[in-house]
Amino acid sequence: MTRAGLAEFNAVVAVAEHGSFRRAARELDMSASALSHAITTLERRIGVRLFNRTTRSVSLSEAGEAFVARVRPALRELGAAVEAVNAFRDRPAGLLRINTSEGAARQFLAPVIFGFLERYPDMRIDLVAEGRLVDIVADGFDAGVRLVEAVPKDMIAVPIGPMQRFVVVGAPGYFARHPRPETPADLLHHDCIRSRLPSGAVFRWEFEKHGEQVVLDVSGRLTLDNQNLRLEAALAGVGLAYLTERDTEAAIASGALVRVLDDWTAPFPGLAIFYSGHRLVPAGLRAFIDFARNAFPAGT
Numbered sequence: 286m287t288r289a290g291l292a293e294f295n296a297v298v299a300v301a302e303h304g305s306f307r308r309a310a311r312e313l314d315m316s317a318s319a320l321s322h323a324i325t326t327l328e329r330r331i332g333v334r335l336f337n338r339t340t341r342s343v344s345l346s347e348a349g350e351a352f353v354a355r356v357r358p359a360l361r362e363l364g365a366a367v368e369a370v371n372a373f374r375d376r377p378a379g380l381l382r383i384n385t386s387e388g389a390a391r392q393f394l395a396p397v398i399f400g401f402l403e404r405y406p407d408m409r410i411d412l413v414a415e416g417r418l419v420d421i422v423a424d425g426f427d428a429g430v431r432l433v434e435a436v437p438k439d440m441i442a443v444p445i446g447p448m449q450r451f452v453v454v455g456a457p458g459y460f461a462r463h464p465r466p467e468t469p470a471d472l473l474h475h476d477c478i479r480s481r482l483p484s485g486a487v488f489r490w491e492f493e494k495h496g497e498q499v500v501l502d503v504s505g506r507l508t509l510d511n512q513n514l515r516l517e518a519a520l521a522g523v524g525l526a527y528l529t530e531r532d533t534e535a536a537i538a539s540g541a542l543v544r545v546l547d548d549w550t551a552p553f554p555g556l557a558i559f560y561s562g563h564r565l566v567p568a569g570l571r572a573f574i575d576f577a578r579n580a581f582p583a584g585t
Contacts (some may be wrong), residue, residue, distance in 0.1 A: 293324065294327075295313065297324060297353060300336065301345055304344065305343065311425050314425070335349035336349055377572045378407035379409070380408075380410075381409070381569050382410075382428075383426060384413050385412065389430050389556055396580040401572075401576045404576065408572070413426070416510070417484070418437075418483075427560065428570055432553075432555065439562075440560060443558045444556070445555070445578055446555045446556045448552040449554075449555040450529070450550055452527075454526055454528060454537065455526070455545065463476075469492045469499040469549055472503050475503075476523070477503035478505055481510040482510075489501060516532055519533075
């Protein structure tokens with residue numbers, strides 16, 4: 286088996302898994318035209334058409350299905366052999382591409398990323414922080430880091446870090462002009478700083494107490510799509526904000542912000558590293574997951 290043959294086999298499996306030359310090419314770090322040429326070359330050499338192509342779709346032919354059924358496990362075995370050898374290395378090496386949100390990046394950048402790079406000098410990390418939740422496989426990422434509740438159902442999730450909590454806060458100046466809310470329903474009579482999600486939808490505030498759940502589409506004159514801006518607006522007394530406990534901790538301790546409805550905001554699971562279960566886990570990613578677990582001791 287030549288190196289070119291292995292590349293062609295990988296190309297076939299990638300296109301079969303993604304159902305798209307463009308997405309498969311992104312995963313393989315090559316152009317869609319080069320990928321199409323590699324598969325056409327293989328089809329000519331073996332004398333069988335592996336894919337049915339139209340201008341809008343690509344799918345395996347009957348011969349292609351039989352081919353992939355035999356090739357995919359063989360490629361996995363070859364990958365497993367390489368990873369088994371890598372396990373004998375003193376230190377993991379290579380590039381790890383991670384997708385996350387800005388808020389999550391702030392939480393694990395210092396305790397995880399900086400420490401990981403110091404411990405494993407042969408590793409490199411390409412961290413992309415964005416609001417939208419992407420398909421990490423199609424976009425060529427090794428893993429993602431998001432809140433547990435946001436992890437796609439077809440991914441393997443490894444929880445890291447402590448439980449988290451949202452809090453409702455306002456500046457003392459705001460409460461000098463408005464009464465403090467006693468129940469979530471009272472928020473409908475307050476000026477709330479609304480939060481816009483990457484999808485364009487406005488985030489609804491969620492509350493729970495003694496099994497009673499309340500979800501509110503609060504009203505307010507200001508809508509922002511950035512957590513830091515919402516914190517700044519709350520500090521300025523513009524209105525009430527629904528922010529993470531972590532991001533408001535210092536302001537609350539200094540008296541710049543006041544918490545309300547504390548008995549209505551329950552903790553929820555925090556961050557998780559997630560990755561595809563359909564691929565071998567590289568040694569670098571395994572080391573990263575182990576390091577992240579240890580960076581956030583239980584109960585912190």
